[in-house]
Amino acid sequence: MPLRLVGERGDKAYESRIYFDGEMHVRPGLWHDLFNLLAWLAYPETKAALNERHCAPGENDGAAADPPRAARSRARDTLTLFDENGAICAASDAALLGRVRDFEWKALFWGDRRRVVECMHVFTLGHALAEKALAPFVGMSAHAMLLEVAADFARLPPARQVGDVDRLAAQVVRGDGSFATPQALAPLPVLGIPGWWADNTQEAFYENTAYFRPRRARRD
Numbered sequence: 001m002p003l004r005l006v007g008e009r010g011d012k013a014y015e016s017r018i019y020f021d022g023e024m025h026v027r028p029g030l031w032h033d034l035f036n037l038l039a040w041l042a043y044p045e046t047k048a049a050l051n052e053r054h055c056a057p058g059e060n061d062g063a064a065a066d067p068p069r070a071a072r073s074r075a076r077d078t079l080t081l082f083d084e085n086g087a088i089c090a091a092s093d094a095a096l097l098g099r100v101r102d103f104e105w106k107a108l109f110w111g112d113r114r115r116v117v118e119c120m121h122v123f124t125l126g127h128a129l130a131e132k133a134l135a136p137f138v139g140m141s142a143h144a145m146l147l148e149v150a151a152d153f154a155r156l157p158p159a160r161q162v163g164d165v166d167r168l169a170a171q172v173v174r175g176d177g178s179f180a181t182p183q184a185l186a187p188l189p190v191l192g193i194p195g196w197w198a199d200n201t202q203e204a205f206y207e208n209t210a211y212f213r214p215r216r217a218r219r220d
Contacts, residue, residue: 003040015054031134035127042162043125045170050083053173078179086126087142087188088165090149093119097146100186105212109192110203117194118154123165129190136191138211143185145169187213 001022009025010017017023024040026033040047054076091097093115099108109116122144124130132140147168153161172178179185189211191197199205206212 005037015051018051019055031131032127035130038130039125039127043123043166043169045166046088046125046173047083049170049173050079053079053179074181075179078182078184079173081143081182082126082145082173082179082185084126084128085143086185087129087144087190088123088125088147088169089120089144089186089188090123090147090153090161090165090168091120092149092151092153094148096120097148100144100146100188103187103213103215105189105192106203106206109194109200110206113194121149121153121161121165122188122190122193123162125169136197138191138208140189140191142188142190143182144188145172146186147172189213 003022003024005026006023007028014025026037089100096108096112096115096119129142147165192200192206192212194200
């Protein structure tokens with residue numbers, strides 16, 4: 001159903017109110033809520049899919065109850081991470097996505113820099129992430145969904161790119177077993193993306209392992 005913006009708090013939980021009543025509580029004067037509204041406008045299918053998952057009986061832990069219960073599942077925590085701090089990392093070169101999964105940051109953003117510019121596109125979905133970008137800082141990272149896209153993706157108009165990743169991301173969100181744990185999302189140090197931060201034009205920037213952290217060794 002169409003969303004209606006409301007200024008007053010209701011009796012239902014935030015996600016339940018959107019799902020059952022089509023009402024989204026927006027607090028005036030807050031960047032956080034403005035960026036959330038803009039995310040709904042840019043990625044309507046993905047945002048609706050996230051809302052559905054929050055309120056789905058099969059995964060719901062009480063959000064859709066009336067009155068709602070407070071308990072939260074790991075799946076809902078993961079959905080919230082993506083909703084608040086998420087990015088969609090779309091690449092037509094699967095090897096680049098592999099470097100993201102393997103935490104090979106310098107090899108990705110410096111060694112494969114030209115391929116990243118040509119073949120990898122990162123879209124900010126999380127409204128908290130967008131709010132952080134008002135005053136970016138080294139340490140700023142996203143929880144990323146990784147999508148492999150067609151070879152001609154880079155040649156599409158920007159609006160078509162956004163529409164395509166919105167449709168693909170919504171399919172992932174609705175997929176069986178997706179977002180079961182936070183490990184379903186890939187950490188992404190966004191200031192390393194070429195063009196996103198002036199200092200990343202220097203190779204030494206990627207040697208900051210406190211920011212560009214290596215993958216942790218698995219415990220036996």
